[in-house]
Amino acid sequence: MSEPTDGHDNATKAFVAHRNLLFTVAYEMLGSAADAEDVLQETWLLWAGVDLDMVREQRAYLVRITTRQALKRLRTLGRRKESYVGPWLPEPLLTAPDVAEDVELADSVSMAMLLVMETLTPTERAVFVLREVFDLEYGEIAEAVGKSPVAVRQIAHRARAHVAARRPRGAVSAAETRGALEAFQRAVETGDLQRLLDVLAPDVVLLADGGGVKLAALEPIVGAGQVADLLSKIADTRTLRLAHVNGHPAMIVRLDGDIDTVMAVRVDDGLITGLYAVRNPEKLSHMERETILHR
Structure with a gap:
């Protein structure tokens, strides 16, 4: 069996370094740990074929791949939910106790908040997650969702107002x-x-x-x-x-x-x-x- 190339090693190291971030992005967009894992598999397959010498910022590039794959899956899931029997709830995710100390992250993955995000369009949800939860720059988000930075600002404003009107009333310890x-x-x-x-x-x-x-x-x-x-x-x-x-x-x-x-x-x-x-x-x-x- 041949040894992996340096390029493959570097791709693997970059993917592992950002895996938790990528999983959280996919999970918050999809509300499903199983689908988030599938998106990460798809992201890895695409990332493994990328010429790393052409990548300026590996984290941004990986987030872009993950977001685009999650958007595709989110649109498919939306069609499945139309025929779902009874109320649809996000797939529960076991989290470490110290996640609760990061109030913003804990709030963003709560059942109540994920249900609020279900009322956003797929693109609104992606923009909201990337901007409000992970504080990505508008230009970076624009590349991830295939929109202009100006359009992303407008989408972010609309999504923020939509969520603010529906989110839980206040932070609870x-x-x-x-x-x-x-x-x-x-x-x-x-x-x-x-x-x-x-x-x-x-x-x-x-x-x-x-x-x-x-x-x-x-x-x-x-x-x-x-x-x-x-x-x-x-x-x-x-x-x-x-x-x-x-x-x-x-x-x-x-x-x-x-x-x-x-x-x-x-x-x-x-x-x-x-x-x-x-x-x-x-x-x-x-x-x-x-x-x-x-x-």
Whole structure:
């Protein structure tokens, strides 16, 4: 077997050095860890064929490839979502606890924020992620999305205003979210309906994503009474554990040792205002592998 060339070594080193950035860009654009990994594979294949002597800035070039591949996939995913059974939620992503210390990054990958970004067009989403999350220059973003810098400025302004009108009201500390979740966990494990009502906001909304494969409500469940009644019945045969998911404390629900549901929450003023329950097995396979690796 022949030794790899210096060019191949350099390409590999550059790709590995920027891999976390590229994965986060793809994940924030797509809301899917599996699709983000596929985009990284496509990026590597394209990058491996590039003459590095012709590349001025390797990071910018890699971001450009990743963004363009993610945009192609995002348009395909949009067509799939039109026929999706029940609510669509992003694929949960296991994150390290220290991600929460980077408030901007933690906010940008939260379930609530990813759902807001779902309401942007593909190009708006790409521009928003590259500008607002990673603070790339307009010229760099323009090359990535195939628009002029002037057009990118306009898109960024429009996307920023759109997100600002819909994003969660204020930053909530990880400690506050964890406190609400711990109270929620105790209430669910004991089946104490009143204790559950005490941690849920009166207008709490539960979204459940079963993808037509697992049993899940096909419409949002609204109101503390209805949500508490449903949740008070789930702990009989399941175990609940706290974990860091999408930059924030969340709940992993296991049944017979396997992940059954990943439940992220949105907390406002100490109460849970949003519950995001991902049950679709296809969206849990990546996390199942990750939790096995970290045991």
